[in-house]
Amino acid sequence: MKNIKPIYWVFLIALLGSLLYFHTRDFGYSADDGIYSHFNRVTKQGLNNWQELFEYGSMNFIQINPVNTSIYRPLTLLTFAIENELTGEFSAPVGHKVNIVLYALVLVVIGLLLVHLFELKKLPIWLALLVLLLYAVHPIHTEVVASVKSRDTLLCSLFAFSAILIWSKAGPKPSVLIQILAGILFFFSLISKEESIPLMALVAGIGYFFYNKSLMDSIKGVVPFLIAVVVYMGIRAVVLDEASTVYNSMINSVLYDAEGGELIATNLYIYLQYIKLLFFPHPLSWDYSFSQLTVQTFSNPMVWLSLIFFAGLIYFAVKLGKKRDLLSFGIILYLATFSIFANLSKSLIIGSNLGERFQFVPSLAFCFLVCYGIYLLAGKYAQAKLPLIFGIIFVPVILAFSWKTVDRAKVWESNYTLSKSGVETSPKSWRTHMFYGDELRQLGAQIRRTNPDSAEIYFKEAVAELDNGYEIIAGRVGVSQFLGSLAESYLGLGDSTKAISILEQSTRENPSSSFAFVKLGYVEMSRNNIPKAEEWFIKGLRAPDPNHFALYKALGTLYDKQNENLKAIASFKKSLEYGPDREVSRALGFLYFQEGDEQTARQYFPEDEEIDMEEVRFVKDMKLANLAFKEEDYTTAFEGYESIVPRFEEYGGEEKYPSFYGAFGETLIEVGDTLRSKEYLLKAYNLGGYQGVVCTNLGVISYFYDKDYEKAEDYFAEAIDIGVSDLYSSLVNLGSTQIVNGKEEDARETFEKAFEVRPTVTVVRNLYLLNANLGDPEKAEYYLSLLQQNQ
Template structure:
């Protein structure tokens, strides 16, 4: 019977309408298609979540001690922090640091994208072998088709083209190694208990590593378990019913299988317990992240979750609707009081009807046992189901509505079912030709869609604009588009997008905060204050909004209210150097010099590289005549920021006032040498101007003239330099006249 099954698998595989090639040819084709489809990604920038996970994440910086990443979440926040997302992925962060290290400490997006493309190609090639294992090791053409479809499927673009998708790539890569190792052990006929233990231990360690890349990685252990039960031990629902008692049920399992399953289950729960211990507490998400989870009625929650599952399946079948974010109005909630007007209720009912029929047919029907594809379809179904389970809201609440990245591994199970269906259609020469044309068309359409979609991920503006076509009612899409427009100077368009986001979601506090910032810069202070006051009313612990409110109130000269706003921001966020900086500026306006110095000192204590606070302290101390103190602060700042031209400039001014001309000259020249790091060209003109003043006082008139002229070449509008240059020429004229008079008197005396 076993021989007949293998022959049937082989005969069906041979009917697929493309030539049978060497496995290495298949590997090359799959790898090349993977790379070609995502070649656009190589030129992409850091977009969307990449900014927080990579660019602004201190854990990615090589200067951060390596040990710290093991106490932080994926975004660089301490796991014990109540604001942490609890996504513990230190191995993914390590891979980011590796990219930075290889690139000599430079945060180059090309290096990150190239790594993602290579990883996707490698995973696609892994699937070539994994699929063949699931197809009894006797279906190379079927495995190739499945791996090729996985390589070019458009739903994977978010994972490959977004740098944060590295977590899914690494997790899947390690998970496939787990299954390959486990399958080889399970297929071995004679194996000792110790060997079983060692192999299962290796699988547990690798599964733990997959989980440390992304949480879903742990689910590969459950898939190995069901593979052991269904494929290795050939256990069906009917055989379980015949052996209901535990004493009888043990007879269903081979001894080696029982050992592996015991070690696997123990390992799974130990790792799960360890993960929960590290997390400490479940993450807290806002209602806008996952509205369905905040519905009070359990029935309504199930209905909405079901509709979300349908959308996930649909974008696997027809990947036209692809969006970077599906939250905030992208999918409106289904409520019981809308029945029967809301036709989506019928779609949900139809979904569960079909799903239950499929489950019955797959796992409970006696007649279906005659189908020799049954186990492969079961494995495809369970691979998709088990790997999607952590994102389903059934185990715990997740922070998204739909995320295409979580479909990376589940899509592999979906593809098994699709490919087996295609294979069964090839029952004669005519259908083979039709199927062959369909396969070419499908692979071509998916490849083109993937290639074009990866272009959208090249920059944020394209990404957010593409999302409007799918989710025009998503306030977050308009919010992100507004941020991108503001970054490139399209202020009016940004304002309109922020207002549209607030129209869709009137309590969108972050949109209020960002819109208020733009209005503040346009001196529309009253409207900015109204928005910020509303934002902090909606979310009282919104520290950034409190700080910005302080800035607006300060501009309106409402100093006491501004001070209260800054102090409230600091209550909600203890470590907030930028808020301390603005508080110092407020105290300076109020004439409270001591408080201003203390505030800026706190800013530099919390963020030693906060150069503006250092400069403000130095300038203030210089202005009130505390030159020694100012010199000490400047030298401390330079020890931390040795390449900051403004610090050299400020200490040079101080030393010049102290008549330490030689050392002052050295620091002025250092500032000029670092002029390429200056924020404005006018500042470089100031460097030359003040160095000219130093030489002027030092009576090195030629050098003074040279630097005055250099300052005017850079910025001809500096009247002060013109005045100093005129004074220099007047002095030189007086000196020359005095010298001439002296010589004349000496001549007359000699006569």
């Protein structure tokens, strides 16, 4: 090591730290990633309107409930806009690769700063590198590095530590130019994320502890950084609106339920949990909502332990600070950088009980204190055995932390893996159960059309998880946004009565959300309860802040289905007042044609489109049948399609309506007419359109009804080659068919692909059995161990 410059060791450690996240490079989006990327109105446009990012608050551009309050992080958003401009569209793997690189850069800058500071105090450089190594592998950083959205924290840290490094390297009296440069970089940090403000304490600490300046001169050294903060806060005050709403309920932070002594006790309890995670980062979770953490009182011994611990920290920070002891420096750095997340008063509650991401910078102080503290103790009592002591302590810790980091980062692969991990690591949290339930519901909806049996399992699990979430809340506070998910899950199970009851509850608890009103209306339409459907749509329009577009469109569809043309026209026209929609425009055109007002109808159709009244009626019937098909009202869809068949060729046939055969074929499957279903699906197959779903349905018929397993295998394989929305189910279908056909080698390859898409118990069990049968005990043992882990 003596022959290798410290900078090379810094780069090596930074490379090691970033490589721990290399497997996240192809992960998808999860959690809040979308608010900066695909759910962001401006960043989705690339650099077309990038100026807006600096003119408004950063929550003003999200598609759901935009507000010009809360945060101002334009530089972070600008990097997402640049990413979109360069790549053409947002891609989660690109975002993950950016985070890996940024983490490496942050480690390099922090490493160079540590080396510089340790040189100033004539401390061993290997000790600075050990601090960096412990920091680089610490598992508490996984949320920041593995979550694309946390680019804001990485950028913030990169610019802030770069500013401090430049300022510190310039010596005790940096030039005006250096101070200006440091101030600019610190400002960049602030407009990436505001959490770097407390790092001004690090600047003062370097002056006092490392350059031996007086306390007043050390504080004066902060001036360039303070100017950046003042400028940032001034811009923020001008740009952001006064917050009209806050997340001031227990579902976001239990501290909102605490008063007086309870608030202090709960905070102390949470502070101790942070310390525990720094020393022993297991289990880690993306959420610690109620009742994973609850309101505490001073009757809890852990609260008193926390009080004693932190009082001791403050005492030693003051006492040792007078001697310029570096232990005091480490303590002050931790307390200062953590203070912004400490929820010190009701007005400063940040809306989160506990967040591992909040320890990204404070954990640096922790690593410093641990390494330096052990160095002092070992040096005092066992100087000759210093290498052995450090080896015994830190080698297993570094290895364990590295393994935990790699393992923990896996859960950030997708919303499904993340939400599933939440119910395992925070089983008492209402939020983890709700989010996992919603993910299960979405998965069920995706696979329902191609694999109904598998979909039912997902819907049942979704109901169970959502019910668990509501049971934890137990009426304490409403979380009606998840009632829609629960209702959709019951609809997936075919229990419309229960779904209606839940949606009605949603309209009472959250009348400003139009989803429940729209869904209730469509459910009643599918049951042919037209008056009740109309009632729900109208109630939705009268509710606070309604979604006029969706509700008027729904009303127009309802009246159109009932042949109440004038009412349908009025409703569709009102819908278009709130946004363009091709489907609504064409519906209006057909309605005007049916009313004999060809001139007005032409306003909604291309001038060269020739349509007679009989065709208008035909298209209307087709449209209503398609609507029923989309709503999975297969009985109505069957009746509609059956009435269309005699007129189909006359009005354009397969050339004009290429999806008809496939839709009718799938409808016939749903109503139990397999023989005719196969006839129409084969027509669709020969036509060459609608292929993915058509091949899947033909495969299902060949497998379950015709028992022609060779043909089923061909269809399933072709569906995968063409492309299907649910690749997992298609791979399972193909693999199962290959097993029946005695093609175990092919089946193993297929199930291995399914494992990469979604490593379910079904897939793992098949891979275990296949490898055992094919004489590969090593792989069989691997998959058996996975099965045992999931038991």
